[in-house]
Amino acid sequence: MTNFMEYTQALAPKTKRIALVAHDHMKDTLTQWCLKHKANLAKQTLCATGTTGQRIKKATGLEVAPLLSGPMGGDQQIGAKIAEQTLDILIFFWDPLASMPHDPDVKALLRIAAVWNIAVACNPTSADYLITSSLVNTSYDYRVPDYSAYAAGRE
Numbered sequence: 001m002t003n004f005m006e007y008t009q010a011l012a013p014k015t016k017r018i019a020l021v022a023h024d025h026m027k028d029t030l031t032q033w034c035l036k037h038k039a040n041l042a043k044q045t046l047c048a049t050g051t052t053g054q055r056i057k058k059a060t061g062l063e064v065a066p067l068l069s070g071p072m073g074g075d076q077q078i079g080a081k082i083a084e085q086t087l088d089i090l091i092f093f094w095d096p097l098a099s100m101p102h103d104p105d106v107k108a109l110l111r112i113a114a115v116w117n118i119a120v121a122c123n124p125t126s127a128d129y130l131i132t133s134s135l136v137n138t139s140y141d142y143r144v145p146d147y148s149a150y151a152a153g154r155e
């Protein structure tokens with residue numbers, strides 16, 4: 001298995017670290033989206049949950065660091081990267097028309113992405129806007145929220 005941290009450290013600081021995830025009915029959509037933005041994505045550091053990553057790799061030839069399959073803990077692995085501040089962007093085409101056995105993991109991933117103020121896109125239109133943003137290919141450093149006042153208020 002390729003080490004995502006090694007990728008991250010070896011690449012230029014402008015490179016954004018992006019996680020790609022799609023539920024089964026959305027995998028074709030994400031694969032098409034990756035083909036459309038292949039040139040841009042090739043400049044970034046990519047990781048993906050198991051099955052999603054295999055599909056993207058096969059369709060695009062992009063280098064994608066593999067994680068576990070979503071229901072087996074892949075969503076949680078991505079959540080851990082966000083909490084450790086080693087991920088900048090989450091592209092997650094979750095399925096709005098199906099329930100998932102690992103729904104708590106899906107919800108936890110979206111929650112932790114909001115907590116750490118990372119960029120998230122959940123559909124192709126938002127993902128188009130995000131990946132074509134001038135911020136993607138700069139060393140723009142997003143602000144990590146300060147929740148100390150909130151924590152103090154709860155004591």
Ligand SMILES: O=C(CO)COP(=O)(O)O
Nearest residue numbers: 049050051052069070071
């Ligand atoms: O279930 C997923 C995200 O919640 C995606 O997992 P796979 O990429 O392994 O299908």
